[in-house]
Amino acid sequence: MASPTYITTPIYYVNDRPHIGHCYTTGLADCLARFSRLASGDPSQTYFLTGTDEHADKVVTSAAAHGMTPLQWADRNAAAFEEAFRACNYTHDDFVRTTQDRHKTKVIEYINALLASGDVYLGEYTGWWDASQEEYLTETMAKEAGFISPVTGKPLVKRSEKNYFFRLSKYQARLKAHIDAHPTFILPEARRNEVLGRLRDGLEDIPVSRAVTDDPASRWGILMPNDPGHRIYVWIDALFNYLSVVDRPELSRFWPASVHLMAKDILWFHAVIWPCMLMALNRPLPRRVYAHSYWVREGVKMSKSLGNFVTIEVMQAYAARYGMDALRWYLLTQGPSGTTDADFSHARFVEVFNADLANGIGNCASRVGNMIDKYFGGVLPEGVREHVAEGSTRSLSACCAASAANTMKALDTCDAGEALLAGIAIVREVDQYINLTSPFKLAKTVDADPSAKTRLADILYTCAEAIRVASVLLSPGLPTKMAQLWSAWGCAPAAGATLESLASFAGVHGLRAGSRVTKGEILFMRADPAEPAPA
RNA sequence: GCCGAGGUAGCUCAGCUGGUUUAGAGCGCUGGAUUCAUAACCCGGAGGUCGUGGGUUCGAGUCCCACCCUCGGCACCA
Numbered sequence: 001m002a003s004p005t006y007i008t009t010p011i012y013y014v015n016d017r018p019h020i021g022h023c024y025t026t027g028l029a030d031c032l033a034r035f036s037r038l039a040s041g042d043p044s045q046t047y048f049l050t051g052t053d054e055h056a057d058k059v060v061t062s063a064a065a066h067g068m069t070p071l072q073w074a075d076r077n078a079a080a081f082e083e084a085f086r087a088c089n090y091t092h093d094d095f096v097r098t099t100q101d102r103h104k105t106k107v108i109e110y111i112n113a114l115l116a117s118g119d120v121y122l123g124e125y126t127g128w129w130d131a132s133q134e135e136y137l138t139e140t141m142a143k144e145a146g147f148i149s150p151v152t153g154k155p156l157v158k159r160s161e162k163n164y165f166f167r168l169s170k171y172q173a174r175l176k177a178h179i180d181a182h183p184t185f186i187l188p189e190a191r192r193n194e195v196l197g198r199l200r201d202g203l204e205d206i207p208v209s210r211a212v213t214d215d216p217a218s219r220w221g222i223l224m225p226n227d228p229g230h231r232i233y234v235w236i237d238a239l240f241n242y243l244s245v246v247d248r249p250e251l252s253r254f255w256p257a258s259v260h261l262m263a264k265d266i267l268w269f270h271a272v273i274w275p276c277m278l279m280a281l282n283r284p285l286p287r288r289v290y291a292h293s294y295w296v297r298e299g300v301k302m303s304k305s306l307g308n309f310v311t312i313e314v315m316q317a318y319a320a321r322y323g324m325d326a327l328r329w330y331l332l333t334q335g336p337s338g339t340t341d342a343d344f345s346h347a348r349f350v351e352v353f354n355a356d357l358a359n360g361i362g363n364c365a366s367r368v369g370n371m372i373d374k375y376f377g378g379v380l381p382e383g384v385r386e387h388v389a390e391g392s393t394r395s396l397s398a399c400c401a402a403s404a405a406n407t408m409k410a411l412d413t414c415d416a417g418e419a420l421l422a423g424i425a426i427v428r429e430v431d432q433y434i435n436l437t438s439p440f441k442l443a444k445t446v447d448a449d450p451s452a453k454t455r456l457a458d459i460l461y462t463c464a465e466a467i468r469v470a471s472v473l474l475s476p477g478l479p480t481k482m483a484q485l486w487s488a489w490g491c492a493p494a495a496g497a498t499l500e501s502l503a504s505f506a507g508v509h510g511l512r513a514g515s516r517v518t519k520g521e522i523l524f525m526r527a528d529p530a531e532p533a534p535a
Numbered sequence: 536g537c538c539g540a541g542g543u544a545g546c547u548c549a550g551c552u553g554g555u556u557u558a559g560a561g562c563g564c565u566g567g568a569u570u571c572a573u574a575a576c577c578c579g580g581a582g583g584u585c586g587u588g589g590g591u592u593c594g595a596g597u598c599c600c601a602c603c604c605u606c607g608g609c610a611c612c613a
Contacts, residue, residue, distance in 0.1 A: 012613070013613045053613065056613080125611095127611090190540060193608095194540095201609080203610085204610085210611095234611095236611095238613075263613085264608085265612075272610080339606095348546085359576075363575050364572080366572050366573065367573090371572085375571090431575095431577070432577065434572090434576075440569095441569095
């Protein structure tokens, strides 16, 4: 597990305002990164990258509309993303912006290499030009539109221009072979099938440059190193970020990336174009490309026209009322990690909050902490060991081991939600165990029967230790609240400890006899379902 | 249009190569028990024609056909 782990999100279009979509992808990456650091015990072996994509033409026009230079505009908006991610407690190790020199110089290197190998060549692009929109439509799209502009209705003009092309077609067979040989290269599986399906239709070379025109806006971007009449197409520029950031001696161990996370709309670029470009560069391919689905809001698709995006402001309102951990929890466990879209529904949010957090880990930690406080003055007694409930088929230590295994298994497929839920399974078991063993009844017999005290100690230790294990598994999703619990129970994970050792029941990092276990504050106060959604 | 996925309890979904189930889980709902805890937790229940109609088979959510419905992908859009 000591092997370097490199997790990326897309770099976000800097003209956008941060919303739940960006935060979800980045949050998924954050959770996986936290798990990764925990698993290896060595944070320096994990690299989590996010950032912004800034060379789109519209950045120039938006900047102008706001009376700024493109870079000023990009500075401002990139900062908004960084602020949003900070508010979400994301732990990215780096935030790359495509306007940074460290990126641009590398992109030029890569393009030069591709020019030298002949994988990028000057060709001619012919398409249907929509003069009003200043963009080309593909043959199929033009046909669908009846060869008129879908926006203005004016006729499209067949037009050609010189462009640099990438020899995508050359790599089709190799890519297919790679996908076939690596069943989890593209996940979820349904996405993989989509890619394979489209691959059967064949690949054509793709333009990777745009002409530089009289319009000053067309100079925004990275110029083709050999030909100032062209600049590198923004998508190509953007894809290189994954490599450019770690392509230096101190970080080179992180390539190839462990996983590129993204939403389903940009799978093609990551699963086909990017891998082929890497092959052309003789670089290893990322180990995995993972495309999740979308969020909808209260059952309705989010759109600009409806103005119903779950914005960062909405998210912060939720965080203000329920805590950022609770919001993280909802996103991670209820999110669209699979092929179907997920609903951001307030009613559902409250249900999940109460079920998993308030009534789950929150209440269970509270009842256990309270009993230790009440019956043992908040000090874990000496000589404690695991106690197994009579008539119970499995012990809590076994349950902890099973949950830890389930977490690791879920992480194999980047399923952060399942990985987290394994922790809740322990909590459920502890609640059951408490009802089965009734320590609160036992406590009333202690005066008459001294041996009961020992059993009581064993029972409560068993509960507390199981919850500690659960807290470890939950911590990548609930970092703040679990840290709060650790502080109350004096069991913060030791630096350098691995997930495996931390999750070991009564192992080297288990709760120690004699340590103080205070009640602490309520972790998650039960939410009122009747209360309207935060504004 | 082409390619693909799916329609299972109120909701979200498990059910892989057909007979271990009298079709399951979580949440919600509803009875009961309990009091250590955040009216929390625990136990029980509620009976869903497993989209529709055929077919194959000793036996089909689980295979085949048709149909209805929903959804996703279709390359220069971050």
